Amino acid sequence: MAKKKSNVVNLDERKEAKAKASSGNSMMVSIMNMTKRIEELKTEKQKICEMAARTILKALDAKDKYTYGHSMRVTYFSMVLGKELGLNDQEMYDLQLSALFHDIGKIGTPDAVLNKPTRLSDEEFKIMKKHPTESYEILKGFSVFEKVARFAKHHHERYDGRGYPDGLKGEQIPLYSRIILIADTFDAMTSTRVYRKGLPYQTAYDELNEFSGSQFDPELVVKFIRGMKKEQAKKEDKFYIPLMDEMYEKDAA
Template identity: 50%
Template sequence: MALVTLEKIMKKRAFAPVLHSIVAALESSVVIEDVEGKLLLATYGAEKGDRYPVSVSGEVVGWVSGSEKAASIAMLLSCQAESEIEKRTLASEMLTKYKEITLLYDIVEKISSCLDTKEVARLVIEEARRVIKLSSVSVLLLNKETETLELIGEFGHDQEQPTVSWGVGIAGSVLSSGRAEIVNDVHSDPRFVEGVVTICSLMCAPLKAKDTVVGVIKLGSDQPVTYTAEDLKLFTTLASLAAVAIENAGLYEQLKEAFYTTVYTLAETIEKRDPYTGNHTKRVMEYSLAIGKNLGLSEQDMARLQLGAVLHDIGKIGVRDSVLLKESSLNDEEFEQIKKHAVYGEEIISRIASLQSAIPGVKHHHEKFNGRGYPDGLKGEEIDITARIIAVADSFDAMTTNRPYRQGLSLDEAFEELRKYSGSQFDPEIVDAFFAADVMEAFFAANSRQKIIL
């Protein structure tokens, strides 16, 4: 069926008056009918004579009959119809291009600031679902050590096999060739792994960053469809953008890991001076994170809580050994020395831009909820939430750890102490969160290789 009807062409606002003027000027008999015989125009007193076809791309869409001049009208209508088809094709191509550009703009805007590989995969899957007909998508990253593809995101399920290896199956083949492919009949493809896949048609594109294939993205339909070269072009562009974003996110994750390793190393320097505190920093971090998770802290607050917990006692590096390592009770002057570690800690980390968010946790982890702590005597919510959490975690660990000069409290005794000082030393909301959180899980994990005090 033609994309246009003769009736619609004749009714075009710019063309209808021209047609009527020409027919009137011919002063001749003309009858115009569509292909099904519906009368569209007839001059007064017209009689049907010879019939001339109105054709579009070789298909007849109507007839003009009458005198010999009807042939010219048929030709005019055919030209107008062809022109209409060309306009529509052009408009359709422009619309496709517009959709493509909009997609690319959207995806670039969304993923360029994304620094998590799984989140990049999720966004790419979301965009692919929006613009391409599919029932499943999967994003697979290459594990260079095992030479297998690992799933980092999927919608639906289109895995050919649980693990995709280099050169094996369609995805493995795209991984090794580095070329995107359309497989419109998956089941007749020799690479198809029988009995596992449920899709009928698929497209698979390599995730290429700087000419290196780092994975593949694959989409498929569980109904037979014919993916076109245009679909593949769009999909390949999407894969290229995803590859760059995934590479950036991977580099950021490596950088983040290096940053945390440096921070832990920094924190360990203080622990090395006081071997009896062994792993205190790690335990305080784990207890703090368990409490923070229970309180539903934001990702940003959890990150600064983690940093603050790891670095909370970093200022002890500025305290003399004779005081820091003293096994008997401290006198007033020595206690004043110890108290300074909170401010020393702030001074040390304030020089490092990436550690600024940890300052409240480091400086104020000895503040008390009732305002009787140090160094600033802050109270209630004047004390940053990370510092209030670290205060509980730090005290719990200090209470339950054996020291050379005293035995640690039992768990029940430590719980009792936390309850006793809830509302005075500790924020009661944090103490409640401590008991509701999986702190005990963290406690037993942290103490699994140590003597558990019960």
């Protein structure tokens, strides 16, 4: 009789263990499904935020077509450098967002300042210098753009600490901000405007080298020029921005 009781106990224990295992598997599946749903919701939220930011960017296009095209070219130049640095897909995505929306704060800059064809006065320059902080304020309103907002805020910091808005120096400046500064300056030099013709690429490379170590991160300047020369060798007159899913002209004329 004792033996039969033992068998019954063992059978009950096996049933209990099986039930626990089944419960554990069910819980694991439930957690996995919940994680998947959260990821799907996060992706959808990110898509909505991207759409909202693009809408603001389109509004900026209506206000100032140069700034819109400039943002596209800065994104392209930034991605060239990012590729040369060997950034992974997620890092390239963050860099693309940061470059694309770096000047979004100019939506609040007065037209008279934004579109002035001559040199800005000291007072006008003070107004213009507010746009990185304005970009930060707009972007930080989207929770998924927290990092992007910080990168946009610091894209006018100089390597020697004489930039704005916070006077950051060297590697205190976020990497993506240092990348965008080079791309931003390069486009400003090579873009043709109503009041002047853009510089040839080689002349712009020389300018970057001249201010390497003072305005720009010297290592990034070397890699940017190397990456751009590879792009030049392709002899293409358009570039593609994945986030916008559009092709753009390389020439700002």
